[in-house]
Amino acid sequence: MDLNLNPQETKFRDELRAWLQSNVPDDWERHRLSDSMEDRFQFLCAWQKRVYEAGWAGVAWPKEYGGRGASLMEQVIFTQEMAAAGAPPMANILGLALIGPTIVAFGTEAQKKRYLANILSGEEIWCQGFSEPNAGSDLAGLRTEALLDGDHFVVNGQKVWNSYGWAADWCALVTRSDPASQKHKGLTYLLVDMKSPGVEVRPLRQLTGESEFTELFFRDVRVPAENVLGAVGDGWNVALGTLAHERATLGVSAQIAMRRQLDRLVELSREMCRNGHRASEDPLVRQKLAQSYVENEVLRLNQMRAVSKIIQTGAPGPEGSILKIGWSEANQRFQATAQEILGPYAQLTEGSDLAIDNGAWSYSYLRARGNTIEAGTSEIQRNIIGQHVLGLPKSY
Amino acid sequence: MHFGLSETQQAIKNSARQFLAAECPMPQVRRLMETETAFDTALWSKFAEQGWTGIIFPEKYDGFGLGMVEMAAALEEMGRALVPGPFISTVLLAGTLLDHAGNEEQKRKYLSAICRGEARSTLALLEQSASWDLDAVQLEGKGLPKGGSLPDGGYQLNGEKLFVSDAGIADFLLVAARIEGELAVLIVPGNAPGLEKMATPGMDLTRRLYRVSFTNVVASPESLLGRGERARQALEAALEVSCLGLVAEMVGGLQSLVDLTVAYAKTRKQFGRPIGTFQAVQHQCADMLALLEGSRSALYYAAWTLSENDPAARTAISVAKAYASEAYRDAGNKSIQVQGGMGFTWENDAHLYYRRAKASEIAFGDATYHRERIAQSLIDRQPSKREASLAAD
Incomplete structure (x- = not known):
């Protein structure tokens, strides 16, 4: 056990902190709650460009492709410091967190040169095309077909739940290239230009009222064969790489975002009245705030342990697979706690002058509902733990 | 950063697991569970040979000088094996108290005995209020005049302690008391006149709880471990x-x-x-x-x-x-x-x-x-x- 940062990590953290102090925009909170989705996205693109130009994007990516060439630990420090400083997220979040690392792992030299730097600068925004209307939790049942025709694949099919599909220049698309194949075999991972003829993007309105997600339709879309990532027919392995990154990385920022909200909730509880005294003096409120803190700490520590395990051994340990269930369910409990402590005002949404923090709490309550579904449902995660970590027999 | 056991720490854990698998398997746990005190002298001596009874204490007092992470690694294995007996009472509670507040003589006499596996002890803290808050300690310690029942004065204890773990096998008890309104800890021999230990059977069959009553129990001035802030x-x-x-x-x-x-x-x-x-x-x-x-x-x-x-x-x-x-x-x-x-x-x-x-x-x-x-x-x-x-x- 040694949780101290080494001198290099300390130096990295201090430099980053200093940069963030003078560069984090102070009007992000306002843009976050009041901008249209498109305006907010433009704001985030400008922010990512600034981060990139200052040399902070792609901390652990190789230097030759525009990254910083630093350690995974420094990447984690970057995520922690960004969140702790209240910095806006990166616009190209899927490119940075999921697709970029997959290209680093599976891409050809030409692909790395072609795509990586533009992901870091935010010049090209990425979405991912994995789920389909009939292939959600059962992802291996996907049917979007990609048939080789000369030096192109011809893609036909439909994808769904594509975050940032409306903003994307490129799509990481998992297809079935062998029509006779079943399940995990015969899949191919393609990098698809969203401007290709035959690609149609339709917004998908979610229960928060926003349209973060889209549906994507592909009709005879021609994709050059050189855009295959990994080998033809090996798409499942490549996609698993992306999913592993998704599970390993989403948790860090989710945990810190929750912690920041908890600190704000503590502050609000000191200002609010409940049964004639401050809410923060009410024993039940204190118990609930402390329980949120306990759960948040356990998330933070599980995450640290998982990162440490990856650094020591190169692979996530069993604790890696419990992170997704951990942050998603803890966030839902936390949002329910916040609603309860803040009382009737907490239900009010953005635009009402009575809403607390301009409706941030009603939004985060609704948004959290999706947490146990996106990036693999809690049920699927528990199946994975049961069958792949504990070695219980397969149930399907 | 390394969030995990080092090689040495892992080795401590592994050897604890092997040792307990051999010396304290489940049939042994079940056998001890049926005894009056859930304690086995032979097993305790083996713990001492492993260095566990002095695991976190200075070598000067026959301890092993290890840190908290090493202690946790060893205790994880004890919990896994459901080891019965007074390890936490003796080593962690009494040992740490002596280590922190004891004077040189008290450490040589009591802490060393714990480290060498020669003495069992516990802390008598909770009272009728069943509160872990130190302000709840009420047991009365009265200062005795010099030349009275003891030539150098001392203290007389009256009151009752509850939920005292492993008191039945304690060679000496560390007793939290209040002397002239001030929190104090005293060392009281397990066989002191006026001290009565009654088992209060509880759910956990591997660890015994006792009610300990003090009726005019006399403690010498040297038995005072500390008072007030100390x-x-x-x-x-x-x-x-x-x-x-x-x-x-x-x-x-x-x-x-x-x-x-x-x-x-x-x-x-x-x-x-x-x-x-x-x-x-x-x-x-x-x-x-x-x-x-x-x-x-x-x-x-x-x-x-x-x-x-x-x-x-x-x-x-x-x-x-x-x-x-x-x-x-x-x-x-x-x-x-x-x-x-x-x-x-x-x-x-x-x-x-x-x-x-x-x-x-x-x-x-x-x-x-x-x-x-x-x-x-x-x-x-x-x-x-x-x-x-x-x-x-």
């Missing part, structure tokens, strides 16, 4: 170290529950297939693993902060105890549920852990107690400028 700090330190050790045991117990439940789910067949095939069973096992690993992360972080004298240690220990208290109980529930009727039998080991989980949840403060401690550091800090101005209005 006594308070030593008691707080002993409670933190013991709480950490207890959480380590709880993590080990959780590990055992996961192991035995998963093994059962893989072999028990219903509807023609192993019950582990069913997601309703898989998901309970998955949740047990999450409870175990969360507790383990919280444990080793707390152990590390305490070993670094990090001010975050106090809250980190509370986080670990609050989380593990509910996790261990919950995992016990799930384990028995998954094992169905078999899980509800006396012969199945699950209930031994379920019982230990309940006793461990209560000891050194339950989740509610520790959440309030966390609330004090999370909420009751210096108010912000805005709050201060609101309060002024």
Whole structure:
């Protein structure tokens, strides 16, 4: 056990902190709650460009492709410091967190040169095309077909739940290239230009009222064969790489975002009245705030342990697979706690002058509902733990 | 950064596991459980040979000089094996108190005896209020005049202590008392006249609780371990170290529950297939693993902060105890549920852990107690400028 940062990590953290102090925009909170989705996205693109130009994007990516060439630990420090400083997220979040690392792992030299730097600068925004209307939790049942025709694949099919599909220049698309194949075999991972003829993007309105997600339709879309990532027919392995990154990385920022909200909730509880005294003096409120803190700490520590395990051994340990269930369910409990402590005002949404923090709490309550579904449902995660970590027999 | 056991720490854990598998397997636990004190002198001597009885104390007093992480690693294995007896009472509670507040002579006499495995001890703290709060200590210690019953004066103790673990086999007890309104800790021989120890049978069959009454028990001036701030700090330190050790045991117990439940789910067949095939069973096992690993992360972080004298240690220990208290109980529930009727039998080991989980949840403060401690550091800090101005209005 040694949780101290080494001198290099300390130096990295201090430099980053200093940069963030003078560069984090102070009007992000306002843009976050009041901008249209498109305006907010433009704001985030400008922010990512600034981060990139200052040399902070792609901390652990190789230097030759525009990254910083630093350690995974420094990447984690970057995520922690960004969140702790209240910095806006990166616009190209899927490119940075999921697709970029997959290209680093599976891409050809030409692909790395072609795509990586533009992901870091935010010049090209990425979405991912994995789920389909009939292939959600059962992802291996996907049917979007990609048939080789000369030096192109011809893609036909439909994808769904594509975050940032409306903003994307490129799509990481998992297809079935062998029509006779079943399940995990015969899949191919393609990098698809969203401007290709035959690609149609339709917004998908979610229960928060926003349209973060889209549906994507592909009709005879021609994709050059050189855009295959990994080998033809090996798409499942490549996609698993992306999913592993998704599970390993989403948790860090989710945990810190929750912690920041908890600190704000503590502050609000000191200002609010409940049964004639401050809410923060009410024993039940204190118990609930402390329980949120306990759960948040356990998330933070599980995450640290998982990162440490990856650094020591190169692979996530069993604790890696419990992170997704951990942050998603803890966030839902936390949002329910916040609603309860803040009382009737907490239900009010953005635009009402009575809403607390301009409706941030009603939004985060609704948004959290999706947490146990996106990036693999809690049920699927528990199946994975049961069958792949504990070695219980397969149930399907 | 390395969040995990070093090679040496892992070696300590592995050797503890091997040693306990040989010396304290489940039949031995069940045998001791049926005895009056759940204590075995021969086993204790072997613990001493391993260096466990002096694990965290200076070599000067025959200790082993290891740190909190090493201690936690060893205790995890003891909890996994459900080791009966007075380890936490003697080594972590009494030992740490002596180490923190004892003078040279007291350490040489009492701490060394503990380290060498020659003496058993415990702390008599709780009273009728059953509160872990040190302000709740009432037991009266009256100063005796010189030339009275003792030539150099001393103290006379009157009152009653409850929930004193392993008092029945303690060669000496450390007693929290109040002398002229001031918190104090005294060393009282287990056979002192006026001292009476009555077993109060509890759920955990591997660890005995006692009611200890003091009727005009006389203690010499040399028996005073500390008074006032010195006594308070030593008691707080002993409670933190013991709480950490207890959480380590709880993590080990959780590990055992996961192991035995998963093994059962893989072999028990219903509807023609192993019950582990069913997601309703898989998901309970998955949740047990999450409870175990969360507790383990919280444990080793707390152990590390305490070993670094990090001010975050106090809250980190509370986080670990609050989380593990509910996790261990919950995992016990799930384990028995998954094992169905078999899980509800006396012969199945699950209930031994379920019982230990309940006793461990209560000891050194339950989740509610520790959440309030966390609330004090999370909420009751210096108010912000805005709050201060609101309060002024």
